[in-house]
Amino acid sequence: MTDSSLDSSHEIPAAAFRRSLANRHAHAAEAMRRVLSSGQLILGTEVSDFETEFAAFTGTQHAVGVASGTDALILALRALEIGPEDEVICVANGPVPTVAAIRAVGATPRFVDVDSGTLQLDVNLVEMALTTRTRCLLPVHLYGCPVDLDPLVSLAESHNLKLIEDCAQAHGARYGNRHVGTSAAIGCFSFYPTKNLAALGDAGACITNDPNLDQRLRELRMYGFRGRAIAEIDGMNSRLDELQAALLRPALAALPAALQQRSEHAAAYLSGLNSDLLRLPNVTARGTAAWHQFVIRSPNRDAIQRLLREDSILCGIHYAWPVHLMPAYKDPGDGAPSLPVTEQACDEVLSLPILPELTSDEISRVIDAVNRTALQQESHSR
Ligand SMILES: Cc1ncc(COP(=O)(O)O)c(C=O)c1O
Structure with missing residues (x-):
């Protein structure tokens, strides 16, 4: 089996098990x-x-x-x-x-609750x-x-x-x-x-x-x-x-190069995505991110995710369900605490593909598709 046969050529995966x-x-x-x-x-x-x-x-x-x-x-x-x-x-x-x-x-x-800028x-x-x-x-x-x-x-x-x-x-x-x-x-x-x-x-x-x-x-x-x-x-x-x-041990030796790839993908997203239509990630002032996920926010998250999937671009949601509202962790005595920013974020977050193995052409394809679908959704909701 060759490497390229492991992923279907057109699909941009959220978690590149096979390619990595x-x-x-x-x-x-x-x-x-x-x-x-x-x-x-x-x-x-x-x-x-x-x-x-x-x-x-x-x-x-x-x-x-x-x-x-x-x-x-x-x-x-x-x-x-x-x-x-x-x-x-x-x-x-x-x-x-x-x-x-x-x-x-x-x-x-x-x-x-979390900060609405950085989550x-x-x-x-x-x-x-x-x-x-x-x-x-x-x-x-x-x-x-x-x-x-x-x-x-x-x-x-x-x-x-x-x-x-x-x-x-x-x-x-x-x-x-x-x-x-x-x-x-x-x-x-x-x-x-x-x-x-x-x-x-x-x-x-x-x-x-x-x-x-x-x-x-x-x-x-x-x-x-x-x-x-x-x-x-x-x-x-x-x-x-x-x-x-x-x-x-070899994965650790390769980590700096992989982190550099993630950071280049994040920079391309930050400059290419339409920040008028989408909320882009915001890193704490003194922080340098390791870009495990690149999380955008939109009230039209579900539709954007569905349309991207039709384009073979697979996105994740981290996380759709706030932990304090899960059956195992709801406090039966006090009721759930009020965490408005958390709850809204869970409805809006979408993790774009950011694996180091993705090429810059694939990242450009994601940028074009996300901007196009965000614009479509914006005009639908007007
Ligand atoms: C923030 C965070 N904490 C803890 C864990 C738990 O790690 P593990 O799955 O290795 O038990 C994970 C991984 O899923 C995580 O993302």
């Missing part, structure tokens, strides 16, 4: 060979080398490989001793796992949402665009709160000159196959500059063992798989 996977055959074979010949299938040198390389990439002292991004969040919350009495500040326009992790440790998510946690609303039970701030760098971190770091310091950054979508994103994840006690990453840095299955990592937290995370990911097979604390099994680590 086709590029990974050689590395996958080599990774499998290395792991099999090492004879170390669990927590061997591939994991420890990947941890060293990922820590260097993010500019942190320690990286701890774990089984998934959700586990990274759970382990971070557990390492910081967040539990059943505690509330954690988070957003509702992101994916479910951030909230699922908070609930998994028995804590209560306290949803705060990131509205840092001006956080202080008002604090209660005597609030113990932790858990912002998500949604779409790979950094949250405004300095005000959150100050709030965490002045109110004695823990700060965890959910960087699952933001490998390569920066706030000022810091990689995301390094302003908090712990930064959490996912290497789910659609992420900027992708494993070929589930995988994740925590980063930290605190050696005590590094040690605690290592204990927690392996049954609470401290050096010998005796559980010193209540742990679990959440190890990064040796084979996934071996697959992640």
Whole structure:
């Protein structure tokens, strides 16, 4: 099978599994060979080398490989001793796992609305949402665009709160000159196959500059063992798989070039899309985005998505359903909090194709089609 036979030639995919996977055959074979010949299938040198390389990439002292991004969040919350009495500040326009992790440790998510310009946690609303039970701030760098971190770091310091950054979508994103994840006690990453840095299955990592937290995370990911097979604390099994680590290492080496492609696609969209008809993404002043998603907004979102699909341009929606209104997370006591910006965003967001493997001709085709359909819809609704 040739690479070009893996994607139908005309289709522009939202998540290029086939096209990006086709590029990974050689590395996958080599990774499998290395792991099999090492004879170390669990927590061997591939994991420890990947941890060293990922820590260097993010500019942190320690990286701890774990089984998934959700586990990274759970382990971070557990390492910081967040539990059943505690509330954690988070957003509702992101994916479910951030909230699922908070609930998994028995804590209560306290949803705060997002800024209408950036669609990131509205840092001006956080202080008002604090209660005597609030113990932790858990912002998500949604779409790979950094949250405004300095005000959150100050709030965490002045109110004695823990700060965890959910960087699952933001490998390569920066706030000022810091990689995301390094302003908090712990930064959490996912290497789910659609992420900027992708494993070929589930995988994740925590980063930290605190050696005590590094040690605690290592204990927690392996049954609470401290050096010998005796559980010193209540742990679990959440190890990064040796084979996934071996697959992640060449993907990490290729990440800067892939991030450059994403950023060129984003620049083309920002200059080519019609900003009178569509709301284009807005990145926090001190932020450098990693462009995991390129999210536009329109009240005609559903029609635009349908017309683009007819043109073989596949777009995603991140996310259509706000988490605070999902059956699992609706608070039966207080009712749902009022999050007007979040709810409107969920009706309007549309993620355009931005995979590094797309060509500039394909991005131009998307720009023309989006502008044309947005104009059509605008004249229909007049
Ligand atoms: C923002 C965010 N947090 C957490 C996760 C959970 O990561 P995983 O799917 O690796 O458990 C994801 C990925 O889906 C995510 O996008």
